Amino acid sequence: MTTKQQKVVELENVVVRFAGDSGDGMQLTGSLFSDAAAIAGNDFATFPDYPSEIRAPQGTVAGVSGFQIHFGQKNIYTSGDLADVLVAMNPAPLKKNLMWVKSGGTIIVDTDTFTDKALVKAGFENDPLGDDSLKDFNLIKAPISSLTKKSVEDLGLDNKMVLKSRNMFALGVMFFIFNREFKTADEFFEQKFKSNPLVVESNKKILRAGYNFADTIEALNRITYTVEPAALSKGKYRNITGNVATAWGLLAASERSGRQLFLGSYPITPATEILQEISKHKSLGARVLQAEDEIAGIVSSIGASFTGSFAVTSTSGPGLSLKSEAIGLAVMTELPIVIVNVQRAGPSTGMPTKSEQSDLLQALFGRNGEAQVIVVAASTSSNCFYHAYYASKLAMEHMTPVILLTDGYLANGSEVFKIPKVKSLPAIKPPLVKANDPDYYPYKRDPKRLNRSWALPGTPGLRHRIGGLEKEDIYGNVSHDPENHQIMCELRAEKIERVADYIPKQDVIGKGSGDLLIASWGGTYGNMIEAVKKMQSQGKKVSLAHFHYINPLPKNTADIFNNFKKIIVPELNLGQFVLYLKMKFPQFKFEQYNKIQGLPFMVSELVDKFNQVLEEE
Amino acid sequence: MTNEAIDIKNLPKLTREDFVSDQMVKWCPGCGDHAILSSFQKVLPEIGVKKEDVVVVSGIGCSSRFPYYVKTYGFHGIHGRAAALSSGIKIANPNLNVWMITGDGDSLAIGGNHFIHVLRRNIDINIMLFNNKIYGLTKGQYSPTTPSGKVTKTSPHGTIEHPFTVGELAIGAQGTFFARAVDTNPKMMTEIMLEASKHKGTSLIEILQNCVIFYNKVHNDITSRETRDDNQIYLKHGEPMIFGKEKNKGIILKGTRLEVVTLGKNGITEKDILVHDKYQWESGIHLLLATMAPPDYPMAMGVIRSITDFTYDGKLENIIESEKETSPIQSVDDLLNSGKTWDI
Numbered sequence: 001m002t003t004k005q006q007k008v009v010e011l012e013n014v015v016v017r018f019a020g021d022s023g024d025g026m027q028l029t030g031s032l033f034s035d036a037a038a039i040a041g042n043d044f045a046t047f048p049d050y051p052s053e054i055r056a057p058q059g060t061v062a063g064v065s066g067f068q069i070h071f072g073q074k075n076i077y078t079s080g081d082l083a084d085v086l087v088a089m090n091p092a093p094l095k096k097n098l099m100w101v102k103s104g105g106t107i108i109v110d111t112d113t114f115t116d117k118a119l120v121k122a123g124f125e126n127d128p129l130g131d132d133s134l135k136d137f138n139l140i141k142a143p144i145s146s147l148t149k150k151s152v153e154d155l156g157l158d159n160k161m162v163l164k165s166r167n168m169f170a171l172g173v174m175f176f177i178f179n180r181e182f183k184t185a186d187e188f189f190e191q192k193f194k195s196n197p198l199v200v201e202s203n204k205k206i207l208r209a210g211y212n213f214a215d216t217i218e219a220l221n222r223i224t225y226t227v228e229p230a231a232l233s234k235g236k237y238r239n240i241t242g243n244v245a246t247a248w249g250l251l252a253a254s255e256r257s258g259r260q261l262f263l264g265s266y267p268i269t270p271a272t273e274i275l276q277e278i279s280k281h282k283s284l285g286a287r288v289l290q291a292e293d294e295i296a297g298i299v300s301s302i303g304a305s306f307t308g309s310f311a312v313t314s315t316s317g318p319g320l321s322l323k324s325e326a327i328g329l330a331v332m333t334e335l336p337i338v339i340v341n342v343q344r345a346g347p348s349t350g351m352p353t354k355s356e357q358s359d360l361l362q363a364l365f366g367r368n369g370e371a372q373v374i375v376v377a378a379s380t381s382s383n384c385f386y387h388a389y390y391a392s393k394l395a396m397e398h399m400t401p402v403i404l405l406t407d408g409y410l411a412n413g414s415e416v417f418k419i420p421k422v423k424s425l426p427a428i429k430p431p432l433v434k435a436n437d438p439d440y441y442p443y444k445r446d447p448k449r450l451n452r453s454w455a456l457p458g459t460p461g462l463r464h465r466i467g468g469l470e471k472e473d474i475y476g477n478v479s480h481d482p483e484n485h486q487i488m489c490e491l492r493a494e495k496i497e498r499v500a501d502y503i504p505k506q507d508v509i510g511k512g513s514g515d516l517l518i519a520s521w522g523g524t525y526g527n528m529i530e531a532v533k534k535m536q537s538q539g540k541k542v543s544l545a546h547f548h549y550i551n552p553l554p555k556n557t558a559d560i561f562n563n564f565k566k567i568i569v570p571e572l573n574l575g576q577f578v579l580y581l582k583m584k585f586p587q588f589k590f591e592q593y594n595k596i597q598g599l600p601f602m603v604s605e606l607v608d609k610f611n612q613v614l615e616e617e
Numbered sequence: 618m619t620n621e622a623i624d625i626k627n628l629p630k631l632t633r634e635d636f637v638s639d640q641m642v643k644w645c646p647g648c649g650d651h652a653i654l655s656s657f658q659k660v661l662p663e664i665g666v667k668k669e670d671v672v673v674v675s676g677i678g679c680s681s682r683f684p685y686y687v688k689t690y691g692f693h694g695i696h697g698r699a700a701a702l703s704s705g706i707k708i709a710n711p712n713l714n715v716w717m718i719t720g721d722g723d724s725l726a727i728g729g730n731h732f733i734h735v736l737r738r739n740i741d742i743n744i745m746l747f748n749n750k751i752y753g754l755t756k757g758q759y760s761p762t763t764p765s766g767k768v769t770k771t772s773p774h775g776t777i778e779h780p781f782t783v784g785e786l787a788i789g790a791q792g793t794f795f796a797r798a799v800d801t802n803p804k805m806m807t808e809i810m811l812e813a814s815k816h817k818g819t820s821l822i823e824i825l826q827n828c829v830i831f832y833n834k835v836h837n838d839i840t841s842r843e844t845r846d847d848n849q850i851y852l853k854h855g856e857p858m859i860f861g862k863e864k865n866k867g868i869i870l871k872g873t874r875l876e877v878v879t880l881g882k883n884g885i886t887e888k889d890i891l892v893h894d895k896y897q898w899e900s901g902i903h904l905l906l907a908t909m910a911p912p913d914y915p916m917a918m919g920v921i922r923s924i925t926d927f928t929y930d931g932k933l934e935n936i937i938e939s940e941k942e943t944s945p946i947q948s949v950d951d952l953l954n955s956g957k958t959w960d961i
Contacts, residue, residue: 038959184957229961238958252949262709264701281952282937283944287708292734296701299694299731303674303705306692307713311705329695419958422949457690457706457713460669465638465684467693468677477640478685 011225013072015080019093022055022065025167030067035184037071041229044071047079047413052353059121064096073228077526081602087170091122106138112145144169151209152202165206172210179226240417242381242410247277249388254310257428261286262304262311264297269352270408271342274314294322305335308456314340317359324367331371333466334452336395343407345598354598355408358573363403370489372496374402375551379525381410382417396430399451407523436461442476450495506554510543513563521547531606561588631662638688649800649826656806664814666714673716674703676723679754680747683718697728700735703742711930715742722752725761725781733790738929739818746823751832783823784907788900794820796920801840818928839916848911852919857890875905895923
């Protein structure tokens with residue numbers, strides 16, 4: 001698509017941020033830009049950044065909605081720290097996002113929106129386009145609104161409607177700068193506005209008008225950029241968000257185990273999409289109950305689990321608190337259930353659309369009585385699929401609740417995902433009991449795993465009663481016997497500990513020994529790997545152990561810790577994993593690095609911190 | 618959905634003994650629960666369901682020990698959550714015949730939310746709510762049905778709350794089946810349980826039950842030999858609402874209220890008496906009947922309301938069946954490969 005006179009510069013990776021009012025269609029613009037990156041063969045990761053209000057006051061900083069994409073020809077692990085290019089549709093998005101643009105980066109603004117009134121509303125004292133406050137950036141002043149109107153004036157559409165498409169003009173500008181093809185966007189218009197050919201035409205025209213505008217302006221110096229295809233392994237790919245990946249991993253586990261999926265859940269940000277996604281797939285036998293509250297969500301799932309369904313409930317922090325008592329019931333009745341907790345900033349309502357890792361201790365310990373559960377954490381948007389699958393496998397094969405931790409970043413962020421074949425996933429074999437089994441007792445255990453077996457209502461010859469009262473070992477009758485209670489508490493704990501025999505060993509990225517080990521977990525993986533790779537390339541003896549299995553921990557954890565001079569635990573909380581590690585391994589000294597701002601780590605701040613720890617005596 | 622497919626004649630003949638568990642019954646001597654349990658065990662062989670298809674579910678409270686004493690699949694849940702547990706069981710496997718046992722504390726206080734929503738969804742389960750108007754298992758605190766002014770351990774000056782009327786709440790929550798029985802009348806209990814089992818949708822039976830320790834004789838004005846004929850009316854569909862020792866009292870609709878009249882007085886004849894229509898869609902008369910109480914009225918027993926409406930579990934099965942037939946997504950592989958994909 002490049003014209004002859006253009007100079008094309010090749011880049012390894014680029015971060016682009018689209019920002020506008022909540023109603024400006026920035027999420028759509030971002031996702032169309034992602035589709036074009038996908039077709040060009042780039043690896044990429046995206047993250048939407050939007051306010052918790054649906055339509056906060058227009059023109060104010062509170063109402064700004066953003067979408068960031070990081071794409072490149074090498075592996076992309078995060079949605080990027082700072083943007084190379086910012087598209088700001090109004091003054092407020094410029095105000096809010098300026099701090100996220102690299103010095104020397106490009107900023108594209110719609111000059112038509114920089115009215116006195118809008119500047120005041122956004123909190124600017126002076127017009128930033130008029131003074132030298134943006135002198136460190138390559139500022140592209142584009143009259144996007146008026147050019148959008150002009151580009152389709154022959155179609156006779158009303159102005160209000162046309163202006164809704166000015167995001168497509170901005171997209172056209174970006175398509176020119178990054179040498180993208182119109183194909184994916186055109187296909188989207190044709191599909192989306194099938195019933196209205198005029199709207200299809202106007203969107204196509206506006207997109208091209210943006211492209212042609214960029215081709216003519218001086219500010220770009222006729223330079224465009226290409227990002228070569230990434231060296232991804234051969235296969236079929238798609239773009240996927242963490243929440244959808246989680247939902248699909250659960251559906252895959254249902255199919256592989258032969259147990260129909262039951263999801264009892266209550267809408268809560270940022271986990272709702274899991275409920276919405278599974279609701280769509282009744283053709284796969286998924287039964288979904290949008291419950292009256294969080295408690296009914298999990299309790300209905302426990303009921304479904306009793307009947308032999310693969311039962312799931314999905315929630316976020318405050319919802320996990322409400323489910324605590326019921327998780328204890330699932331521990332006591334030893335029924336499989338997966339509790340997906342998409343973490344957000346707390347405590348209480350906290351910052352619902354902002355991400356955090358502060359539910360770890362709640363997941364590990366937040367119940368009455370001795371109530372151990374398996375805790376697993378996903379680390380990227382796409383591996384939410386696999387960790388949802390493995391969590392399900394552990395729940396069903398070991399007959400226990402499993403808490404799967406993801407977070408707002410993984411949930412809403414998207415990534416390139418290599419599509420697997422379901423039959424390539426490990427088999428799931430729940431311990432079902434055959435009809436009229438004369439040896440069946442409700443609390444008789446598998447000698448190796450210590451799980452009890454799953455006898456389903458409707459099966460002849462297995463009628464039994466379970467419940468929240470303490471059970472007599474083997475026979476399952478209600479028991480208040482002192483010795484029995486101790487035996488049962490120890491058996492339930494031991495059952496979870498033995499899961500360590502069935503999970504993979506912890507791997508180390510980098511050398512198995514060295515000066516500094518980064519011990520991290522969950523959704524910070526992308527930032528950690530980028531920081532560690534950067535330091536390794538500078539010759540630093542730094543390695544990464546990023547944990548997915550939190551309880552139980554992999555069996556080789558202490559052996560890994562033993563081989564490093566220093567260990568640091570970076571987390572987006574005040575130090576929860578580090579507290580747990582100190583409890584489990586008092587023989588080691590752990591440094592910690594904590595950030596709790598509703599924001600991810602930046603690779604640069606991690607590198608600075610790790611270097612500082614390395615240099616300390 | 619549930620049992621229509623089963624040929625009742627071909628089921629092995631079951632007896633009460635098939636449903637008696639080996640666990641010792643640990644309710645207080647004289648507790649109303651014993652009679653309810655016995656009636657239930659008598660009814661189960663009659664409802665035309667295989668014994669392995671029955672599931673008894675409960676929450677917490679004296680009543681909620683019930684599942685341990687019935688030899689079926691059973692689940693003793695946590696406080697207030699029996700309705701949510703039962704909902705999950707029935708939705709996951711609509712072939713099961715689910716009975717939920719609960720009390721006035723379990724379902725009207727801590728579990729109030731689940732209680733109204735299971736009724737609203739009309740999930741095809743049967744609920745037996747034992748109403749003894751007191752907290753028994755925690756030893757004598759007032760409940761949401763305790764009469765105003767009653768002195769209990771937590772209301773030493775008398776309660777200052779308005780009690781719920783179970784039927785009023787249930788009908789307000791769009792319950793499709795509401796019946797009332799007393800623990801002192803086994804025949805009435807078995808008749809009503811049998812009818813509840815046949816209703817498609819959530820069947821709610823309020824059983825007036827006596828707590829011999831903490832609120833003894835709570836229902837005495839309704840159940841005692843001396844007063845019961847005048848203070849109870851056993852409603853039967855299609856029959857005039859006549860009651861009383863002499864069978865000479867009746868209920869009429871006067872203006873917008875019900876009124877008790879005496880046959881033969883003031884020219885009242887049987888023709889003037891209301892005829893019970895449990896199938897009537899409009900809930901007005903059912904609400905009036907459900908809220909009648911002595912001393913001005915008799916307490917209504919029997920099936921007060923039984924209307925036909927779609928059930929949650931039935932609709933969901935229909936959707937799943939049609940989606941399985943028509944959706945292009947027939948496997949998770951189809952799903953993974955749906956939408957926008959590209960090859961590298």
